[in-house]
Amino acid sequence: MNHKISRAIVDMAEKYDAQVIVIEKLDGIREHIDWSKKMNWKLYNWGxxxxxxxxxxxxxxxSIAVRRVYPQYTSQVCMDCLGKN
Structure with a gap:
Protein backbone atom coordinates (compact mmCIF):
# COMPACT_ATOMS: atom_id res chain seq x y z
CA MET A 1 0.00 0.00 0.00
CA ASN A 2 2.79 2.45 0.87
CA HIS A 3 4.41 1.82 -2.51
CA LYS A 4 1.17 2.77 -4.29
CA ILE A 5 0.59 5.86 -2.15
CA SER A 6 4.17 7.11 -2.52
CA ARG A 7 4.10 6.50 -6.29
CA ALA A 8 0.85 8.46 -6.61
CA ILE A 9 2.29 11.38 -4.61
CA VAL A 10 5.50 11.53 -6.65
CA ASP A 11 3.61 11.13 -9.94
CA MET A 12 1.34 14.04 -9.02
CA ALA A 13 4.32 16.21 -8.08
CA GLU A 14 5.95 15.35 -11.39
CA LYS A 15 2.71 16.06 -13.32
CA TYR A 16 2.53 19.57 -11.86
CA ASP A 17 6.28 20.14 -12.22
CA ALA A 18 6.75 20.54 -8.47
CA GLN A 19 10.25 21.09 -7.18
CA VAL A 20 9.44 20.14 -3.57
CA ILE A 21 7.11 17.71 -1.78
CA VAL A 22 6.23 18.86 1.73
CA ILE A 23 5.15 16.25 4.28
CA GLU A 24 4.28 16.56 7.94
CA LYS A 25 6.56 15.33 10.67
CA LEU A 26 4.42 12.53 12.07
CA ASP A 27 6.46 11.93 15.22
CA GLY A 28 4.18 10.93 18.07
CA ILE A 29 1.08 10.58 15.91
CA ARG A 30 0.13 7.28 17.51
CA GLU A 31 -0.31 8.97 20.90
CA HIS A 32 -3.03 11.23 19.42
CA ILE A 33 -5.13 8.52 17.77
CA ASP A 34 -8.54 8.24 19.43
CA TRP A 35 -11.17 7.12 16.92
CA SER A 36 -13.02 3.84 16.63
CA LYS A 37 -11.27 0.67 17.78
CA LYS A 38 -10.97 -0.61 14.17
CA MET A 39 -9.58 2.70 12.82
CA ASN A 40 -7.17 3.05 15.75
CA TRP A 41 -5.80 -0.42 14.99
CA LYS A 42 -5.36 0.39 11.27
CA LEU A 43 -3.59 3.69 11.92
CA TYR A 44 -1.46 2.29 14.74
CA ASN A 45 -0.14 -0.45 12.47
CA TRP A 46 0.48 1.77 9.45
CA GLY A 47 4.18 2.24 8.58
CA SER A 63 15.06 15.20 -8.73
CA ILE A 64 12.25 16.40 -6.47
CA ALA A 65 13.18 17.57 -2.97
CA VAL A 66 11.27 16.41 0.11
CA ARG A 67 10.87 18.65 3.16
CA ARG A 68 9.30 17.74 6.47
CA VAL A 69 7.38 20.37 8.46
CA TYR A 70 5.67 20.40 11.83
CA PRO A 71 1.89 20.11 11.36
CA GLN A 72 0.93 22.94 13.74
CA TYR A 73 -1.08 25.64 11.93
CA THR A 74 -0.44 24.20 8.44
CA SER A 75 -4.16 23.92 7.71
CA GLN A 76 -4.73 27.49 8.85
CA VAL A 77 -2.41 29.12 6.32
CA CYS A 78 -3.97 30.60 3.17
CA MET A 79 -2.04 29.32 0.15
CA ASP A 80 -2.79 32.55 -1.81
CA CYS A 81 -1.58 35.17 0.65
CA LEU A 82 0.23 32.95 3.22
CA GLY A 83 -1.78 34.60 6.01
CA LYS A 84 -3.47 32.67 8.81
CA ASN A 85 -7.23 32.11 8.53
Missing part, protein backbone atom coordinates in the same frame (compact mmCIF):
# COMPACT_ATOMS: atom_id res chain seq x y z
CA UNK A 48 4.46 6.05 8.53
CA UNK A 49 8.25 5.97 8.47
CA UNK A 50 8.20 3.49 5.58
CA UNK A 51 5.84 5.77 3.62
CA UNK A 52 8.14 8.75 4.23
CA UNK A 53 11.16 6.74 3.09
CA UNK A 54 9.38 5.57 -0.07
CA UNK A 55 8.32 9.13 -0.92
CA UNK A 56 11.87 10.41 -0.38
CA UNK A 57 13.44 7.63 -2.45
CA UNK A 58 11.03 7.98 -5.37
CA UNK A 59 11.07 11.78 -5.30
CA UNK A 60 14.85 11.99 -5.27
CA UNK A 61 15.03 9.65 -8.26
CA UNK A 62 12.96 12.30 -10.11
Missing amino acids: FRQLKNFIEYKAHSK
Whole structure:
Protein backbone atom coordinates (compact mmCIF):
# COMPACT_ATOMS: atom_id res chain seq x y z
CA MET A 1 0.00 0.00 0.00
CA ASN A 2 2.79 2.45 0.87
CA HIS A 3 4.41 1.82 -2.51
CA LYS A 4 1.17 2.77 -4.29
CA ILE A 5 0.59 5.86 -2.15
CA SER A 6 4.17 7.11 -2.52
CA ARG A 7 4.10 6.50 -6.29
CA ALA A 8 0.85 8.46 -6.61
CA ILE A 9 2.29 11.38 -4.61
CA VAL A 10 5.50 11.53 -6.65
CA ASP A 11 3.61 11.13 -9.94
CA MET A 12 1.34 14.04 -9.02
CA ALA A 13 4.32 16.21 -8.08
CA GLU A 14 5.95 15.35 -11.39
CA LYS A 15 2.71 16.06 -13.32
CA TYR A 16 2.53 19.57 -11.86
CA ASP A 17 6.28 20.14 -12.22
CA ALA A 18 6.75 20.54 -8.47
CA GLN A 19 10.25 21.09 -7.18
CA VAL A 20 9.44 20.14 -3.57
CA ILE A 21 7.11 17.71 -1.78
CA VAL A 22 6.23 18.86 1.73
CA ILE A 23 5.15 16.25 4.28
CA GLU A 24 4.28 16.56 7.94
CA LYS A 25 6.56 15.33 10.67
CA LEU A 26 4.42 12.53 12.07
CA ASP A 27 6.46 11.93 15.22
CA GLY A 28 4.18 10.93 18.07
CA ILE A 29 1.08 10.58 15.91
CA ARG A 30 0.13 7.28 17.51
CA GLU A 31 -0.31 8.97 20.90
CA HIS A 32 -3.03 11.23 19.42
CA ILE A 33 -5.13 8.52 17.77
CA ASP A 34 -8.54 8.24 19.43
CA TRP A 35 -11.17 7.12 16.92
CA SER A 36 -13.02 3.84 16.63
CA LYS A 37 -11.27 0.67 17.78
CA LYS A 38 -10.97 -0.61 14.17
CA MET A 39 -9.58 2.70 12.82
CA ASN A 40 -7.17 3.05 15.75
CA TRP A 41 -5.80 -0.42 14.99
CA LYS A 42 -5.36 0.39 11.27
CA LEU A 43 -3.59 3.69 11.92
CA TYR A 44 -1.46 2.29 14.74
CA ASN A 45 -0.14 -0.45 12.47
CA TRP A 46 0.48 1.77 9.45
CA GLY A 47 4.18 2.24 8.58
CA PHE A 48 4.46 6.05 8.53
CA ARG A 49 8.25 5.97 8.47
CA GLN A 50 8.20 3.49 5.58
CA LEU A 51 5.84 5.77 3.62
CA LYS A 52 8.14 8.75 4.23
CA ASN A 53 11.16 6.74 3.09
CA PHE A 54 9.38 5.57 -0.07
CA ILE A 55 8.32 9.13 -0.92
CA GLU A 56 11.87 10.41 -0.38
CA TYR A 57 13.44 7.63 -2.45
CA LYS A 58 11.03 7.98 -5.37
CA ALA A 59 11.07 11.78 -5.30
CA HIS A 60 14.85 11.99 -5.27
CA SER A 61 15.03 9.65 -8.26
CA LYS A 62 12.96 12.30 -10.11
CA SER A 63 15.06 15.20 -8.73
CA ILE A 64 12.25 16.40 -6.47
CA ALA A 65 13.18 17.57 -2.97
CA VAL A 66 11.27 16.41 0.11
CA ARG A 67 10.87 18.65 3.16
CA ARG A 68 9.30 17.74 6.47
CA VAL A 69 7.38 20.37 8.46
CA TYR A 70 5.67 20.40 11.83
CA PRO A 71 1.89 20.11 11.36
CA GLN A 72 0.93 22.94 13.74
CA TYR A 73 -1.08 25.64 11.93
CA THR A 74 -0.44 24.20 8.44
CA SER A 75 -4.16 23.92 7.71
CA GLN A 76 -4.73 27.49 8.85
CA VAL A 77 -2.41 29.12 6.32
CA CYS A 78 -3.97 30.60 3.17
CA MET A 79 -2.04 29.32 0.15
CA ASP A 80 -2.79 32.55 -1.81
CA CYS A 81 -1.58 35.17 0.65
CA LEU A 82 0.23 32.95 3.22
CA GLY A 83 -1.78 34.60 6.01
CA LYS A 84 -3.47 32.67 8.81
CA ASN A 85 -7.23 32.11 8.53
